Amino acid sequence: MITIIAAAAENRALGKDNDLIWHLPDDFKRFKQLTTGHYIIMGRKTFESFPKPLPNRTHVIITRQKNYDAPNCIVVSSLKKAIALCPSDENLFIIGGGEIYAQSMDIAHKIELTRVHHSFEADTFFPEIPESDWILHHEEYHPKDEKHKFDFTYQTYLKKNIP
Template sequence: MFTIIAAASENNALGKNNELVWHLPNDFKRFKALTTNHYIIMGRKTFESFPKPLPNRTHIIITRQKNYSAPEGCIIVDNLKKAINLCPKNQENFIIGGGEIYKQSMEIADKIELTRVHTKVDADTFFPEIDKNEWNLIATESHPKDEKHAFDFTYLTYIKK
């Protein structure tokens, strides 16, 4: 099973200059809770946006760069199909970005865990449109802004029809 996990604004913005454009501590906690002890697939730029590999997860990094060097324990492949083939078939695996990897993954994903950040921001990376003819929204959980969260946000769970 493959789950896309992302946080995107109302205009589908994901980030700018390889950085997130908001800080949502509760979303980070949810991301950690969902992805810990699972395989996570990401593009090279997403991987490079982390200060170090995320603990207790198997990283599969997609890059076209030859001889790309990553820390021990990270797996390097040159396309999404190879990444998918390396994942365990009997458990949930996560696709964590970036924009191009999300776009390529929409056809193969079974589920989307999207944090919709209720703002519109300037960005250079975007989440693909979710086709309502292909996806059913099965759960929502709203969170108002507070002293730790500058924006209202909603967790949205979709499954493929």
């Protein structure tokens, strides 16, 4: 199964200057819980936004750069190659950035989206989720609190017609 996992604002903002715009500890915990032990596919800029590779996950990095060096990671030149290199029985998670998310919308089976209830200035955005292709299967609202500056909702979308 191919799952897109992201946190996006009301205006679909993902980040700015290769960094997150908000800090939601519960969302980080959920991301870790869902992706640990699995393959995570990302663009080079997303990978470079981490201080180090995320533990207990197989990193697949997509880049146009020849000879890109990322020790203990798989480096490929396209999303198609990234998916082809992963075991067919494995749960794959597409973790960003905006361009990789856009390329993944047609092939993904599921979207795990954290919708941050605010609009932000950003330079990277999550693609539109076409209602003709996706159905909102589940959502769970979380109000802001002392650890979370913004309200947010976990949303699970399922593809209507799985490719």
